[in-house]
Amino acid sequence: MPKLTVITIVYNNVRDIERTMKSVLNQTYQNIEYIIIDGASSDGTLQVVQQYKDRISKIISEPDKGIYDAMNKGLALATGDYVLFMNSGDEIYDNHTVEDVFATAPGADIYYGETEMYNDKWENLGRRRHEAPDEFDWKSFKYGMNISHQAIYIRRSIITPYDLTYQYSADIDWIIKAAKKASNIVNVHRYVAKYLVGGMSKKKHRESLKERFKIFTKYYGLIPNIFNHMIIAGNLAWYFIKHRRTND
Template identity: 85%
Template sequence: MPKLTIITIVYNNVRDIERTINSVLNQTYKKIEYIIIDGKSTDGTLNIIEKYKSSISKIVSEPDQGIYDAMNKGLALATGDYVLFMNSGDEIYDEQTVQNVFDSAPGADIYYGETEMYNDNWESLGRRRHEAPEEFDWKSFKYGMSISHQAIYIRKSITTPYDLTYKYSADIDWIIKAAKKASNIVNVHRYVAKYLVGGMSKKKHRESLKERFKIFTKYYGLIPNIFNHLIIACNLVWYFIKHRRTND
């Protein structure tokens, strides 16, 4: 039974933090180390975290330099064989999810699955527009981020700290780096996470897209990246046309 470190990053999210905590603590899989990194919240978030402190492995509450700096703090404290980021507002899909992930195949470097999207009222919006690929490697993001950050379990030994030169898309760079080192990547063929739509990359959408283009160019080359983005644009147009027909 591998040990899994689950890391939750939170700052002033008193509305959603309890949902996230309970989705972790209610897992049937018990070999879990749970770390919460709080950015010195002032809205009552810490009061909720304190309610569960006996079940949380480590709690850090201090100012940080942004979400990826906070994630690096969590990584530095992690002692598990695998790491999973389940940030405030998101949830592990159901109580058996972690057990099902590790039962799917022994000893993978990376496990990944599907994500269900939820709106601000916690109403399901269905699966992500980007379906998780049947097979995944470090080149799989060339047409967009096809696996959400909340839906990927990575062996700690192949991770590196997040590159803080990226403010909005360092998670893409982080996953690609790990995938380049992975020799065994397993699709668990199930939903593994619930994702609250929004977040920093949505609020700063233009800046996030610029960073993504920069990251993809670094790994895939400029000309292939431009060509891939033309395909992304075509896929996006087709997606909206198809869904408009469905809604009509």
């Protein structure tokens, strides 16, 4: 039973934090280290977290320099064989998810699965537009981020800290770096996470897209990246046309 470190980042999210925590604490899988990094919340979030302190491995509450700085604090404290980020507002899919993930195949460097989207009222919006690919490697993001960071379990020995030069899309860079080092990547062929839409990358959409373009250019080259983005634009247009027909 490999040890999994689950890290939750939260700041002033008293509405959602308990729901996220329960999705971790109610797992049937026993070997979980749970770390919560709070950015010195002032809305009662920390008081909710403290109610579960006996079941949480580490709680840090202090100001940070942004979400990826907070995530790096969590990584620095992690002692598990694998790391999973499940930030406030999101959930591990169901109580058996972690157990099912590790039962899929032994000793993978990366496990990944599918994500279900939810709106602000916690209404199911269905699967992400970018479906998880049947097979995944470091080149798989060339047409967009098709695995969300809530849906990927990475062996701690192959990860590096988040690059803080990126404010909105450092998770893409982080996953690609890990995937380049991975020799065994396993698709668990199930939903593994529930994702609350509307995070920082959505609120700062244009800045996020610029960062993504820069990251993809770094790994895939400028000319291939421009070509790939033409395909992304075409796929996006077809997606909206198809769904408009469905709605009509």
